[in-house]
Amino acid sequence: MxxxxxxxxxxxxxxxxxxxxxxxxxxxxxxxxxxxxxxxxxxxxxxxxxxxxxxxxxxxxxxxxxxxxxxxxxxxxxxxxxxxxxxxxxxxxxxxxxxxxxxxxxxxxxxxxxxxxxxxxxxxxxxxxxxxxxxxxxxxxxxxxxxxxxxxxxxxxxxxxxxxxxxxxxxxxxxxxxxxxxxxxxxxxxxxxxxxxxxxxxxxxxxxxxxxxxxxxxxxxxxxxxxKFVASFIGSPAMNFIPCRLEDLAGKLHIRLTDRIAFPLPPARAARYQGIPRTDKLLLGLRPEHITEARPHLASGMEAFDTVLDVTEPMGMETLIYFTLEGSQVCGRVNPNAGAQDGAPLRLAVDLNNMHLLNEVTGVVL
Amino acid sequence: MTTVTVDKATPTRKVKYGSMSRDRTWALRWSYFFLVIFAIFSLTPPIYMLITSLKSSAEISAATNPWWVFHPTLENYVGLLTSNQFLRFFWNSAIVSIFVVTITMLISVPAAFALARMRFWGSAVLATGVFLTYLIPETLLFIPLFKMFAVIGDWTGIQLINRWYVLLILYPTLTVPFCTWIMIGYFASIPKELDEAAIIDGASWIQTLTRIFIPVAFPGIIAATIFAFTVSWAQFLYPLVFTTSTDQLVMPVGIITSLIKGDVFNWGQIMTGALLGAAPPLIIYAFLMDYYIAGLTAGATKG
Structure with missing residues (x-):
């Protein structure tokens, strides 16, 4: 020994x-x-x-x-x-x-x-x-x-x-x-x-x-x-990376994914990311389990949005869903009873309490 | 169960299967055809030798059917096996072959292990060099070699020419390169992890060779042994050149020099001697065949 x-x-x-x-x-x-x-x-x-x-x-x-x-x-x-x-x-x-x-x-x-x-x-x-x-x-x-x-x-x-x-x-x-x-x-x-x-x-x-x-x-x-390497290597299905940038909207720090979609950051995250220049190219890292179907009452830090699914993979205890956001494929995990179907619209929620923000150029998690 | 369903559902499958087996039948027929031709070609000379060896000299020279023995006799066999000269040739051949096989294995197995496994400067070049050595025919070498041994004899007083033991130096020049080459191939087919495991288990290079490589490559060693034995048993040119006295001769040369007197060919005894001379390699093949075949197919399965 x-x-x-x-x-x-x-x-x-x-x-x-x-x-x-x-x-x-x-x-x-x-x-x-x-x-x-x-x-x-x-x-x-x-x-x-x-x-x-x-x-x-x-x-x-x-x-x-x-x-x-x-x-x-x-x-x-x-x-x-x-x-x-x-x-x-x-x-x-x-x-x-x-x-x-x-x-x-x-x-x-x-x-x-x-x-x-x-x-x-x-x-x-x-x-x-x-x-x-x-x-x-x-x-x-x-x-x-x-x-x-x-x-x-x-x-x-x-x-x-x-x-x-x-x-x-x-x-x-x-x-x-x-x-x-x-x-x-x-x-x-x-x-x-x-x-x-x-x-x-x-x-x-x-x-x-x-x-x-x-x-x-x-x-x-x-x-x-x-x-980014560790984030994508560990975990299956792998973590999603969505191009994004930070934006101040109505005095609150938001993360903008597309022209239509921008989420306000939870207070703890907002404080952490405050110092990042708003022009930096960033990646939002979200594990599939943090993209779920939207429930009527969202917990704090959860943000809802609408999308159309490309493909669904029923696994039994959960259903994996795939959709496209700003050209990148995103994977989520929803309840098998959430009504996810190939090509059908679905209202989803992201859990920003478990988000990761990465510098797109260096790949470092911020 | 699956085959039953297949047969019921698609009877056409059966026809297809049948055509496949027809292909196979034809392949077999062709291979038997060529095998028979091959067998005829290779077996005719020994059969002719056997027939001739059972004839008396008078019957051989008589104008009768050469493929039939009318008055079988064992006089040729008795004559040879009671002749001290012939037994001397046989004995010389046996001693030379056994020594040569031993010397060859003692050199080529460790050499092959070193060339296959111990990476040292120039080992790859050396491995190729070993094989190139084998490609040089003995017909090119025997005159320079003869001169060399003559000079050595002059300088040191050690008489090598016309001594049977000169063959112990000469034959390995033919057998060592080829056996080394065979063994390099065998050792190379042993997974690298096996010697790494041995090294981690605490084995030295020598222990890795003797306790892992030699047992694992044993079929290859058998193949190399058979080769070395056959080469030294059948070698003709070197003993013809380097040995002349009757008591120093090995069998192939002995038969030719003692049974051909001038232009008189003692065919009966020549054939008998050749048959008797072919016996030891045959017996060795028969004994080692199982190992040998195991060796030929050693790389076929994993693990």
Whole structure:
């Protein structure tokens, strides 16, 4: 068990900078997820922590010791790979014990560790099988078992669920969380799936173009994104961005979306955005759940407007609606009984208490 | 259940299925046609050898049907198998081949592992270079090599020419490049994550090679072994050039030099010797065939 620290870590491949100076503190026992689109440097970062890639610049510390030049085997880490990377000629038990046998652990100790890990992962009856006799989910459990028996300082997961089908992925997600609750090993987990990141992580690190966009708990990232990238990456369906600008109307600060539509801002928001020049090009960020059908009595901060729907998607517990506002497509979530129909008009309400205002040029959330 | 519904609803489907199977039938017929031709071509010489080996010298030179044995005899077999000379050739061949296979594997497996996995300066160029070496025919090399060994003999007093063990240096020049190339291919097909997992598990390069790569690529090693054995068993030019004394000869050269006396060809014994000489590779193929086929299809499935 140990904390992991990255200080201005850089990875250069010839001319390309894959990772451009990352600072990250991972506390002992913490479950941190690195998430981002492909090519954002998350896997490279993980592989640098593992020691499978050299560091071009900066420092990586595990348990307080700088490990820049320490080979992977001496870093006391365990890694779970996307394609499982089980040794095909060994049984499950041999796969799990390979590292311990190399370190010449006593046989009894190896056996007890395998038994414990196999029980934890519910693969007791599989220990004598070969990997090719296992299903994808079982292979992934074995790969995790191989990490657990080592009892390392840090677990590293490299997109471990990407090869599994959707249903199994949800199941294994819960398994991973359970395992972490039991062993409490510091974990760094890489995924491109924001749902996985949100559900598993104590803290999520959103990466883009080799940099960290934002670090925070899943709720912080969802409710207080720092940039447009984070706002659009986290959450499904994604946040809507509507071009807008600020306007003073009758002594109150309004947000103008179209020639027809301008909403007065709630007092708290008005105070916060007062200093922004009225000429700035802005984006109104609204999550779909904050665009709903208008009820007769609107709560404070809710503003109603009329629109014509393009498409509706009934999901059962809710209906997703899509309409166009100033050329951009907007998604909302309404009650299935709200009467939303393809091509039909509907009166909607936006919840401005949960709005985000972004600078269109810099993408920063104001 | 679905097929039943399909049959009931659309009987035309059945016709379509039938036409597909007709295509398949024709494909099979053509492949059998060519396979039969191929079999005739490749089996005729050994059958002719077998027939001739069962004849006496008188019957071979008599003007009878060459495809039939009228007075079968085992005298050629008895003659060869009781001749110390022939057994000496066989023994030399066996020793040389076993040593060459061992030397080849000891060099080419680690070499292939290094070239396939350890990224070092010039490794890609070196891998291509290994293959290019194989492309140079021995007919170009045997004169310079002969000269080299002669010079080495003059300088150091180590006599290599006309000693069977000179073949242990010569044959690997043919087998090592090709086996290395085969093994590079096999090792390259092993997912990168497998050695990364091994490295993280604490294995050194050597342990990764011996405990992960060799077992996983075992079919490839079998394929390379068969190749190396066949090459060294059948090699003709190098032993013909480099060995001359009867006690140093390997079988292909031995049969030719000892059974052809001037312009007298002892056909019966030549055919018998060739048949007996073909036996060991055949036996090895038969034993290793299962592994070999497993090796050929190793990359076909994932995981």
């Amino acid at each position: 140990a904390d992991v620290t990255l200080r201005k870590v850089v990875k250069r491949y010839d001319e390309v900078e894959a990772v451009r100076g990352i600072d990250l503190d991972i506390a002992d026992h913490e479950f941190v997820v690195l998430v981002g689109p492909s090519g954002c440097g998350k896997s490279t970062t993980l592989r640098m922590i593992a020691g499978l890639e050299d560091i071009s610049d900066g420092d990586i510390m595990i348990g307080g010791d700088i490990v820049n030049d320490v080979p992977p085997k001496d870093r006391d880490i365990a890694m779970v790979f996307q394609n499982y990377a089980l040794y095909p000629h060994m049984t499950v038990a041999e796969n799990m014990s390979f590292g311990l046998r190399l370190k010449r652990y006593p046989k009894a100790e190896i056996k007890s560790r395998i038994d414990e890990a196999a029980r934890m992962l519910d693969i007791v009856e599989l220990v004598d099988r070969k990997p090719k006799q296992l299903s994808g989910g079982q292979r992934q459990r074995v790969a995790m078992g191989r990490a657990i028996v080592r009892n390392p300082k840090v677990f590293l997961f490299d997109e471990p669920l990407s090869n599994l089908d959707a249903k199994l992925r949800v199941q294994m997600r819960i398994e991973i969380k359970k395992v972490h609750q039991k062993v409490r090993t510091t974990t760094v987990y890489v995924t491109h799936d924001q749902v996985e990141a949100m559900t598993l992580a104590d803290r999520v690190v959103v990466m883009n173009h080799g940099r960290i966009e934002q670090i925070g708990t899943p709720n912080e990232l969802y409710h207080k994104p720092a940039t």
